[in-house]
Amino acid sequence: MMPTVQTEHDFERGVEVLRAQIDKKIASYFSSCVHCGLCAEACLFYTETGDARFTPIYKVEPMRRLWQREKTFWGKLGAGLGMLPEVTEDDFAEWQEMTYDSCTLCGRCSMVCPVGNDIAYMIRKQREAFAAAGYSPEGLQGATRRALEIGSPMGLTLKALEAQIGHVEEETGLEVPMDKQGADYMALLSSMEVINFPEYIESLVRIFDAAGVSWTFSRKAFEATNSGIQIGDSKIAAELVSRVVNAAEELGVKYVISPECGHAYTAIRWDGPNLIKRPYKFEVVHILELLDQLRAEGRLRTEGIETERLTFHDPCQIVRRGGVLEPPRNLMRMVAPDYAEMGDHGKMNWCCGGGGGVSANEEAEELRLKAFKRKKRQLEELNVEGLVTACANCRIVIEEGLEHYGMDIHVTGLTELLAKHLAPPKGKAEGG
Amino acid sequence: MFLEFVEGPLWYFSAVVFVVGVLWRLVDIWRQPSRTDLAVPRGSGVPGALRTIVTRSWTAKGFSRGATFHLVAGYMFHIGLFVLLIFAAPHVKFIEERILGFGWTPAPHWLFMVASDLAFAGILLLWLRRLMHPVMRKISTFDDHAAAILTFVVMLTGCLALLKSHDSLRAIHMLTVCLLMVYFPFSRLMHAFTFPVSRAYTGAAMGRKGVSA
Amino acid sequence: MTDHPSRPAIPSEPRQHGVPPRVRARITRYLLALLAFVLIAPLVPYAAAYLGAGNVPNPGAGLWNEVRQRAGPADANTQARGVESAVLINQVGERWRQFRSEMLVPVGAWLLLGTLGFLALFRILRGRIPLEGGRSGQLVPRFSVNQRVVHWFAAILFVFLAVTGLVLLYGRFVLIPILGPEGFSATAAACKEGHNLFGPIFPFAVLAMIVLFLRGNGFNQIDLKWFFRAGGLLKGHPASSGYYNGGQKSWFWMVVLFGIAISISGLILDFGVFGQGREVMALAHVVHGGVAVVFIAASLGHIYIGTVGMEGAFESMSHGYVDANWAREHHDLWLAEMEAAGMVGVEPNALEEVKRHDNIDFKGFGSPGTKAVQG
DSSP, X not given: OOOOOOOSOOHHHHHHXXXXXXXXXXXXXXXXXXXXXXXXXXXXXXXXXXXXXXXXXXXXXXXXXXXXXXXXXXXXXXXXXXXXXXXXHHHHHHHHIIIIITXXXXXXXXXXXXXXXXXXXXXXXXXXXXXXXXXXXXXXXXXXXXXXXXXXXTOOOHHHHHHHHHHHHHHHOOOOOBSOTTOSEEEOBOHHHHHTOTHHHHHHHHHHHHHTOOEEBOSSOOBOOOHHHHHTOHHHHHHHHHHHHHHHHHHTOSEEEEOSOHHHHIIIIIIHHHHHTSOOSSEEEEHHHHHHHHHHTTOSOBOSOOOSOEEEEXXXXXXXXXXXXXXXXXXXXXXXXXXXXXXSOGGGOOOOSOTTTGGXXXXXXXXXXXXXXXXXXXXXXXXXXXXXXXOHHHHHHHHHHHHXXXXXXXXXXXXXXXXXXXXXXXXXXXXX | OHHHHHHTHHHHHHHHHHHHHHHHHHHHHHHSOOOOOOSOOSSOHHHHHHHHHHHTTSOOTTOHHHHHHHHHHHHHHHHHHHHXXXXXXXXXXXXXXXXXXXXXXXXXXXXXXXXXXXHHHHHHHHHXXXXXXXXXXXXXXXXXXXXXXXXXXXXXXXXXXTTOOOHHXXXXXXXXXXXXXXXXXXXXXGHHHHHHHHHHHHHHHHHHTTOOO | OOOOOOOOSXXXXXXXXXXXXXXXXXXXXXXXXXXXHHHHTTHXXXXXXXXXXXXXXXXTHHHHHHHTTTTXXXXXXXXXXXXXXXXXXXXXXXXXXXXXXXXXXXXXXXXXXXXXXHHHHHHHHHOSXXXXXXXXXXXEEOSOHHHHHHHHHHHHHHHXXXXXXXXXXXXXXXXXXXXXXHHHHHHHHHXXXXXXXXXXXXHHHHHHHHHHHOTTOOOOHHHHHHXXXXXXXXXXXXXXXXXXXXXXXXXXXXXXXXXXXXXHHHHHHHOTTSSOOHHHHHHHHHHHHHHHHHHHHHHHHHHHHHTTTBTTTHHHHHTSEEEHHHHHHHOHHHHHHHHHTTOSSOOTTOHXXXXXXXXXXXXXXXXXXXXXXHO
């Protein structure tokens, strides 16, 4: 039976799920936290608003209260004596903003906590309870429902994708392999790429053709993003992952390629096997990892360099939380050897402000634009003309932010940038 | 008479509560459910855990600006307290006579002065920031204040008894020490034992992803 | 002279030693007489002088003058290596003792009690200085987090050091009757250790205070007018002032000067291992005690007006914000600057604003408003 999105408020269930989230890590994290407040300095929702409620560890206060009441001596004693406040439905209502609107799960706080707490992990856990209780943003609920029912959080249908692919085939004069049994790689997409940045598909087709990669799309599963993870519903997340896994295993591919999109990578690469509770029969690679491998093997060759002053924005889920640290930089250097790095780049980069489902959440829009001031400042320091990133969601959020603040910087995807400089094939025999 | 009580039965009681309590808390963390990571790791978890246990002792690159206060006051307090606890002459003597049966060279007086001044200044600054900073006000709980004040009182009574001339002063210090030891396992002070556990969990998870956290 | 004759310790069995008891008694008598002569002999010149032997000069005078070093450094030599080990009797010690018991203790007591009395009188006559216009509900940021942390850091140290110091100075008069000699002994021991241990932190607190509060504490003509009107404290019409008024500036400079004096003298007293002699120590103590008493007396006024003495003043140092009406009544020129900078009626505890507070100068120099607006 397909899981459904909880839209009605069900506080009891929320508490029950919250209780079930407390594992070894959570217990250790709460035991270790000394409320030093350092995580606030790492969170762009705090630094750009000054609102103390957005201190990362305060965002999981409902979970801490439950843990204290039910797992600690003083808590049990205090609760028994009626001295500790219970976790109430009002808390859920109040903390919905802190749990969803003001957290992109970017994990920057997890990198600075002196006692080593992974606060992003804790918030992700708390989202399970909030999603179960129906205290989740309407925008995310809608996206999740569309992902379940239509197969894409943006409501993109297979037909629409096929139309885009038709355009791409016309543009490139190349055939886009669909459902090719026994291909090495199965590529995934995010709806955002299909709808807003179809150049990504075109780039893939051209690069893979030039490099002689054996690959395919699947008609059964092309969507890589996972709203279940963003809203925090493991059952839905597992359902969405299993669609991809089933399709890939039916086609018998060796690898599944995660698109540029950040959360898609976390979902399919790191969370997926744990969600469906078994290892895959294939490997997952991020498109940048694959491109970097092709570069190293000499199969990806470019010509010319960018004359504009560029910088690279590290998508949190790919770099900090995904571990794809070096490939984007190796690839950037191929076409923009003098690209400028932001002040905090790499694994300590500041989030665009729209990850973790925040960009799908209309209620968070004002806050998101405020938080974007951090990226704005980073970019102003560099005085660049163009920004390259590797996540369709980062890209759309940054484009909106730049427009909002009237900044004249154009944004492009790294794969697309590489395709632009793709050297003409020397002859297929050599590449094969 | 009173001194005999606090250094005798009360001390033994507190020590037992402390040891059993701390162990119980650690076991309790271990008793919670956990699941093995099924994703194919990029790197190994163990070096990641060990690395994070060490590297979280200083700030991430580029993050020191927002953390200056924490770094300075935090280290002042923790280093000072560590030297006081382990190397103050009366403590060494107490450890030798009552706990371990052997001692070590205690800190000279000047080092004791420096350590205690660092510790006192550090804990005062940290606690005042807790009272003053909007973030700290928002996230602080009763336990945070209780732990800070109790630790301060223990340190204060200890330094007041430094002349070693009056049993009453020694007894007051011992009494507050016993209070602290009984309070310890049930409070935030547990971070002294659980911080490597937390660092290890996060370091391992990040290490498996190939990120040195 | 009560030299009692030696009793035979063991009455029986004297024959065993072979000395007849009569001979023993005689020997004892001779020895006693000899002892008496030895003891009395040195007294003879004094007795002679006392009995009016005429103009014989005191033969000991030169010696004692030399010993007490009245005429300057002595020629005394000693093999002992140490600070002042060639000094037999320290002259300065007696003068220091006199200063302490005849000047510092009584004058200090009058000063402190007098200040308390003055404050009580002020309270009775003037009452609590109210917010004339009531509360506006609009907040103006006044002291940043760092300023407040440093202020209370210094304040806690100051109060602790003042209390322990006063116990050491007045404890034997005030506390012995209450605690008894035993209790006071323990208290004094504790206070001495506490004072010596906490003392070395105070200089750093003073330094931090100087760094964070120096800006805006320069005197100008507005302060002259403020002093001329006695700060408006006596009547209901406060004098005009900027970020700090004349009184606050005076207190700041008192903290700086007294703080430095008390820190240096305190360190000299606390760390007696750098070769400073008793003269230096006594002088340091005179400075330390004298400055401390004045410092504490002045602080009483500061504490009074900052807490119970004036409505709306304490929150500037507790939460960091003041009511716009309080600013209008006590720091009108500053409020005008803040209004120009758009800093009146801010959302409390918004970091953006706290940061502006730390980074941007709106504390009474130039035209800070423009800067704040840019931020």
